[in-house]
Amino acid sequence: MLICKKNFNENPIIIGIESSCDDTGISVAKGRIILSNIVLSQKIHKKYGGVVPELAARHHEKNLPLAFKKAIKKAKINMNYIHAISFTLGPGLIGSLLVGTAFARSLSLGLGVPLLKINHIQAHLLVHFIKNSNMNNLYPKFPFLGLVISGGHTQIIEVNDYFQMKILGSSLDESVGNTFDKIAKMLGFYYPGGPMIELFAKGGDKKKFTFVKPLVKGLNFSFSGLISNISQYIKKELKKDSLFIKRNIHDLCASIQKIIAEILLEKVHKATLSTKIFRVVLSGGVSSNNEIRRTFTSFSKKYCCWRLFLPKKEYTTDNGAxxxxxxxxxxxxxxxxxxxxIKNYLPFSKFKKF
Known part of the structure; x- marks a missing residue:
């Protein structure tokens, strides 16, 4: 264990470094308050229709020093008062993680402060412990059920303490974020497709089209069948009318959002009944989707036992905070x-379980 050269502080200044995928995030926290939260996105991946790992790693090398300078400047802190460096150790893209790890180690050695390695999925859930980070402006009490929904992950997690977590269910194939992106591509949208589907769903009739919900036992998810069902339906309708997508784009997007939100809700509801835990926390980039938020909010109001925690949108996507x-x-x-x-870690095997 590395002993901190600075005296232990009850209100520490911590640097957070996020580089698990294509977003470069650096944040400065003072206790539970975020002083700055800088995210630099890599728009180059749009033309490839998805994240290119090698390009992501190269751009992190350029973006990390820039994001760090911006974060320090916005936070208005002296670097001599930093108490520790926290960074994403995994899961994520190996090249991107290695770049972030190297940057974190260099800061740690240069400033003489300890390293704090962070599990990316746990961090998504712990974002609710930032002061005023969710719509309730309250910290969720343990235990609670966390639904992590993002481009790379779809998991229901039982959270008994800050770092005592158990995965109850995961996607067996596609994450919900990838599902949105693949369906968006069918509709002619560019990457990332999720925000485009949400945009075009506005004003659409979400009851216009009905798709088949996958039958998956337990608390696991499967979205590959839904993707196939939607693909087959669209191809069939295009044979009848070549302008089918164009004529129905708003209703299609609204209907697609509706069924995905319902699939997520049904599994989480099942998890609450089996665990008798009725505090539900949403996190991850897809938790910013308004239809998903409306669906969960509406259910929580009808089902009085539920206590729902929705993160503010600035804390949903990958970020240093x-x-x-x-x-x-x-x-x-x-x-x-x-x-x-840190330097001898095995990123391929570390984070299969918490």
Whole structure:
């Protein structure tokens, strides 16, 4: 364990570094308050229809120093007062993670402060412990059920403490974020497709089209069947009318959002009944989708036992703030990591389970 050269502080200043995919995020936290949260997106992937891992890693190398300078400047802090560096160790793209790890190690060694390695999925859930980070402006009490929905992950997680988490269900194939992107491509939208579907769903009739819900036992998800069902339906209708998508784009998008939101809700509801835990926390980039938020909010109002926590949209996508707050909590618990723990890590196997 690396011993901090600075005295332990009950209100520490922690740097959070996020580089798991294509967004470069650096944040400065002072205790539970976020002083700055800089995210630099890599728009180059749009022309490839998805994230290119090698390009993502190269752009992180360029963006990390820029994001760090912006974060420090906006936070208005002296670097000598930083207490620790937290960073995403995984899961994510290996090249991107290695670049972020190297940057974090260099800061740690240069400033003489400890490293705090963070699990990306746990950080998405812990974002709710940033002061005023959700629509309730309250911290969720343990235990709670977390639904992590993003481009790479779809999981229901039982959270019994900050770092005591158990995966109850996961997608067996496609994540919900990839599902949105693949369906969007069928409709002629560019990457990322999820926001485009949400945009065109406005004003659409979400009851116009009905698609088949996958039958998956337990609390796991499967979206490949839904993707195939929608693809086959669109191809069939295009044979009848070559302008089918154009004529029905708003209703199609609204109907697609509706069924995905219902699939997510039904599984989470099943999880609450089996665990008897009725505090539900949403997180991840797809949790910014308004139809999903409306569906869960409407159900929570009807089902009085539920207590729903929705993150503010600035904290839904990958960002440094979620890594910083996870670092703050680890710092409070004195869970520091030595440099030797970091440089020999095996990113392929570390994060299959919490």
């Amino acid at each position: 979620m890594i910083a707050i996870a670092g703050v909590i680890k710092y409070e618990k004195r869970l520091f990591d030595s440099d030797l723990d």
